Every structure is written in C-alpha cells, then in structure tokens.
Amino acid sequence: QVQLVESGGGLVQPGGSLRLSCAVSGGIFSIYDMNWYRQAPGKQRDLVATITRGGSTNYADSVKGRFTISRDNTKKTAYLQMNSLKPEDTAVYYCNRQPSPVNWGQGTQVTVSS
Secondary structure (H helix, E strand, O other): OOEEEEEOOEEEOOOOOEEEEEEEEOOOOOOOEEEEEEEOOOOOEEEEEEEOOOOOEEEOOOOOOOEEEEEEOOOOEEEEEEOOOOHHHOEEEEEEEEOOOOOOOOOEEEEEOO
16 A cells, blocks of 8 residues: 655745655555645645656645755655745645645644744
C-alpha cells in the first residue's frame, strides 16, 4: 500500500523560506508525476506545483518564481522549496501522485505570519 508522508512545515515570517518533503512508501515512485497541493481554512484544495516523471515542472501563477518543486527518485521523495513566503501562502500542504492518486497523507501546516 502506498503511503504519503509530508513534513517540513512550520511558522515562518513573511519573506522567509521553508522546504517541504513528501516521502512515498510502497509502490514505484519514479514512474509517476508528483504534485504539491495546499488547502487554506475554508477553501478548496488547490494544485500548487507539478513535477513530471521526466523532471518537467509547472507552477500555479500565485507561486511562480518563489516555489521550486524537485524530486529524488532514489529516496522516493518530492520536495517543495518555498521562498519569499507571504501570509497568503498559509495553508496545509499535501502531496500526491498522478495518475492514480492514492489516499491523502496528513499534510504539513505552513503558517506565514509576523
């Protein structure tokens, strides 16, 4: 059974940085695209960034130029480097694969506040 474990969140001041990790256990990691999503209180879960199995990346307009998605197939882990954080980036961040997404992990809370 494939499981997703997100980590690396925390409280950071505006302008700060965080690096999130998404560790995948079970299954084959390298053949899937990986996505990062976020969900703010009272809002829907939105796609933030994608990295294909070939390494191509795509970002939501709201994070373009600030966030960088990457992956390490040997560690079965995807990353999200978040720089120049803004209060509106506050959310619970989740990862999942595509196609064939699996059960969501617990997510990792990111709070941007002074």
